[in-house]
Amino acid sequence: MWWRPVVPTEVTSERWIRAMEVRPSFPAGRQVVHHANPKLLRLKDDGDYQPLGNLSEYAMGKIGEIVPEDAARLIKPGDKIEWDTHYYPMGYAVEGDQIELGIWYYPEGYEPEFTQNLRLYPLSGDIFLEPGGTSMTQGFYRWDHPVRIDSFQPHGHVHLHGMQIKAIYPDGRQEMLSMVSDFDARWHHSYIFEDDKAPLLPTGTVLVMTGWYENTADNPLTDSEMFYARGSRTVDEMSHAWIAVTHLDEEGIERIKAEREAKSKVTSDDGDGSN
Numbered sequence: 001m002w003w004r005p006v007v008p009t010e011v012t013s014e015r016w017i018r019a020m021e022v023r024p025s026f027p028a029g030r031q032v033v034h035h036a037n038p039k040l041l042r043l044k045d046d047g048d049y050q051p052l053g054n055l056s057e058y059a060m061g062k063i064g065e066i067v068p069e070d071a072a073r074l075i076k077p078g079d080k081i082e083w084d085t086h087y088y089p090m091g092y093a094v095e096g097d098q099i100e101l102g103i104w105y106y107p108e109g110y111e112p113e114f115t116q117n118l119r120l121y122p123l124s125g126d127i128f129l130e131p132g133g134t135s136m137t138q139g140f141y142r143w144d145h146p147v148r149i150d151s152f153q154p155h156g157h158v159h160l161h162g163m164q165i166k167a168i169y170p171d172g173r174q175e176m177l178s179m180v181s182d183f184d185a186r187w188h189h190s191y192i193f194e195d196d197k198a199p200l201l202p203t204g205t206v207l208v209m210t211g212w213y214e215n216t217a218d219n220p221l222t223d224s225e226m227f228y229a230r231g232s233r234t235v236d237e238m239s240h241a242w243i244a245v246t247h248l249d250e251e252g253i254e255r256i257k258a259e260r261e262a263k264s265k266v267t268s269d270d271g272d273g274s275n
Contacts, residue, residue, distance in 0.1 A: 001089070032094050036084070057242050121243050139240075157238055
């Protein structure tokens with residue numbers, strides 16, 4: 001079952017967000033909420049509301065998200081939240097479930113150096129899992145400006161076995177940025193990079209996302225004698241990644257690189273054994 005209510009935020013001034021958590025009721029709500037994604041709506045001059053993408057995201061097992069100190073997500077007075085909520089029947093009644101969104105703001109008047117957003121990046125290709133079969137999907141994305149990858153969260157159902165993101169840089173060099181090799185749909189997790197390790201992608205870098213699916217006897221979560229395909233139901237399969245991206249400019253990416261190099265040099269000098 002899908003439920004998509006729209007609720008006011010009641011925010012009275014522009015606020016910058018440093019962390020968020022979506023939380024279904026405990027314990028039964030967490031057993032039946034497959035996902036709950038708060039989407040931000042902003043009032044336009046013509047009186048209509050414009051969807052601005054996800055403010056946050058929740059899937060089974062996820063705890064929350066933290067934004068790096070030099071970035072933030074913005075919420076304004078008059079903004080509304082449209083919930084995209086998917087409930088899965090477990091065979092028993094769950095009454096009074098409430099899904100909460102907790103927001104940790106920076107102090108009023110704070111202005112971040114950069115903005116960050118969270119969005120769904122799709123992996124394309126047919127997912128057709130025969131009995132005993134496997135499948136693979138891929139997605140590609142390129143930004144027209146420098147970015148920093150702050151976090152990576154695969155999304156699939158019980159057949160998704162692993163997902164990776166890889167960068168192909170403008171000079172042809174390739175680098176694997178993150179790999180989730182034992183995905184469990186019952187315990188989604190947003191993998192947040194350490195501040196000095198978050199990948200910096202220059203303009204023109206191509207992000208390659210690859211997912212692997214398994215419908216074999218080695219997968220205890222599936223009936224491997226059945227056929228499965230792509231779809232929105234829990235018994236179907238999905239293929240996308242939630243990636244939090246900080247949007248930089250040329251000056252910003254070069255400054256961050258220089259700061260990391262300077263910090264690395266200081267650490268190296270401190271550990272070289274000299275007096």
